[in-house]
Amino acid sequence: MQLIPCPWCGPREEAEFHYGGQAHVAYPEDPAALTDEQWAQYVFFRENPSGPFAERWSHHAGCRRWFNAVRDTRTHDLLAVYRVGEPMPEVTA
Amino acid sequence: MTVSPLAAWRDRLAALAPVLDVAEVPFRSQLTVRVSDPDALAAAGSALGVPFPSAACTFTSGTGPFGDAEVLWLGPDEFLVTASPGLQVTIEEVLRGALGTAGGSVVDTSAQRTTVVLQGPLVRQVLAHGCSVDLHPSSAPVGTCVQTLLARTGIVLQVTGEDRCTILVRSSFAEYFAAWLADACTEYLAVA
Structure with missing residues (x-):
């Protein structure tokens, strides 16, 4: 089974983690001002790249912290992991 | 009278003694x-x-x-x-x-988990049957404490000695953990 390197606990089995979707989706500054279409865009629309993708993961069976990871969607390789609040590192796929 | 989560398993866990000394330390x-x-x-x-x-x-x-x-x-x-x-x-x-x-x-959170102390030269080997964390002394020295999955149930594992570990397991999963432990020890019991 694939090991995922938790930024707090180190490499752990994939079964200990939960997937949280695309990272760095900012909450709208003034949600009330959005049109229905813009709101739907924020709530439902996510990128679907072929290649490196910044995602949120939760180490739910370990330290129970959310963190971000850059995963190559073609190979399932985790190229980088970083803690919430840290900038996305440069990666080369 | 308060009954500890593994009270019913005391004899069956004691029977693992040739391989592992297993003792519940309840109500910590x-x-x-x-x-x-x-x-x-x-x-x-x-x-x-x-x-x-x-x-x-x-x-x-x-x-x-x-x-x-x-x-x-x-x-x-x-x-x-x-x-x-x-x-x-x-x-x-x-x-x-x-x-x-x-x-x-x-x-x-005292009622959440019960404590089980495992001791014996095979303790790391037996736990490795269901735990993906590397328990070799070089990567899990004495003083290590990890939350992880053991046979799909969440545990807190403390390495308290070269051949001694303390497991904290949810009270409601304690009997499952005991049953898994008894099963994991079976192959060593046969040759002990």
Whole structure:
């Protein structure tokens, strides 16, 4: 089974983690001002790249912290992991 | 009368003795402490007589006003304090006082988990049957404390000696854990 390197606990089995979707989706500054279409865009629309993708993961069976990871969607390789609040590192796929 | 989660398993666990000495240590005082302020952490550590662990995936132990106590790292701002049974209310009040106005929480979680002590030269080998964390002494030295999955159930695993581990398992999963442990020991019992 694939090991995922938790930024707090180190490499752990994939079964200990939960997937949280695309990272760095900012909450709208003034949600009330959005049109229905813009709101739907924020709530439902996510990128679907072929290649490196910044995602949120939760180490739910370990330290129970959310963190971000850059995963190559073609190979399932985790190229980088970083803690919430840290900038996305440069990666080369 | 209060019955410990593994009371019904005492004899069956004792029968594993040629391979592993298994003993439940029920009703330990356990408190979940959430605090990130370093000064408050130091104050809580001195109130308890045991410094809080500064490194991830480790635990500290010592003797203080509440006797032997341990502090387990569960997350970057989350710790589990364990001590002898019956002290949870007193420790809760003392730790709350130590945290002061720093912001944080102390919650009595004694009923959440039961404690099982495993001892024997094969302890790491038996646990490796269901645990993906590397338990070799070079990567899990004495003082290691990890939350992980053992045979799909969540546990806190403390490495307390070269061939001794302490497992904290949810009370409702304790019988499952005991059954899994008995099964994992079977192949060693046959040759013991």
